[in-house]
Amino acid sequence: MDIASWQTQLRKGAAELVVLSLLQRQERYGLEILEQAGGSGGVLSDGTLYPLLTRLEREGKILARWAMADDAKVPRKYYRLSDEGEAMIAEMKKLWNEFSAFVSRAMEEAHDGTPIASPSRTISA
Amino acid sequence: MDIASWQTQLRKGAAELVVLSLLQRQERYGLEILEQAGGSGGVLSDGTLYPLLTRLEREGKILARWAMADDAKVPRKYYRLSDEGEAMIAEMKKLWNEFSAFVSRAMEEAHDGTPIASPSRTISA
């Protein structure tokens, strides 16, 4: 496995967290989310976002409406959090903090609380 | 999707990072890794670890040997990083830092650099 496909795996789940976070304070539409969460070094691409939004809506975590902004040329589909979505993002943020702290800690230290006795006697070397 | 299966998705990729990190300073065996990376609030379980170790070995990122530690009752399979693994974990750590910083930032702020004009005129409400 190369680094690129590892990154793909790493992104699993994070997309959902980021999208819900971005919707927490503002109503936003697809491409707008993509600009903020995708772009360079982002965590999200076109073909990931739309299925994700569809799923979140189906699950009742976000609500959608079609609207025509004053400066827009075509209608856009705007999403916002539902009450259920608000509750979930709060929980997710807590879990993310624990999770990332755990990974970072494992990364930094060798966790060598119990340094094992160097094992000897290799078998059938 | 419930929170539990979201966490499962979140863990994708992280397991590999954590395992390689734990092998960075010490040779370790399976259950030992599991105690440090699994346990309560961990990121890893039995059925995840062994296939992962097998894959990493097949890919040449880690090296294995069977050894009998002085205090052990049965032989254990000890893993350590290969040169290739060392190079990869360095890269992965860098990417993880960027990635987690990005997610955390998206989580904390609304990224409201360009507050959009509130879209009006809902269509076919």
Next chain:
DNA sequence: CAAAAGCATCTTGCATTGCAAGGTATGCTA
């Protein structure tokens, strides 16, 4: 007018991994 380019959303099929559950084998203890 026709063609091209841009905006915006959506769909399909594939690749990949985490995990619960179950399995094998050894050694110790009652």
Next chain:
DNA sequence: TAGCATACCTTGCAATGCAAGATGCTTTTG
């Protein structure tokens, strides 16, 4: 003999990120 702990491994399922391609509308360009 049975039970338990240590230790490693396998199978099948569930879940999602993404490249690639498609649609429809509007504006610009030749």
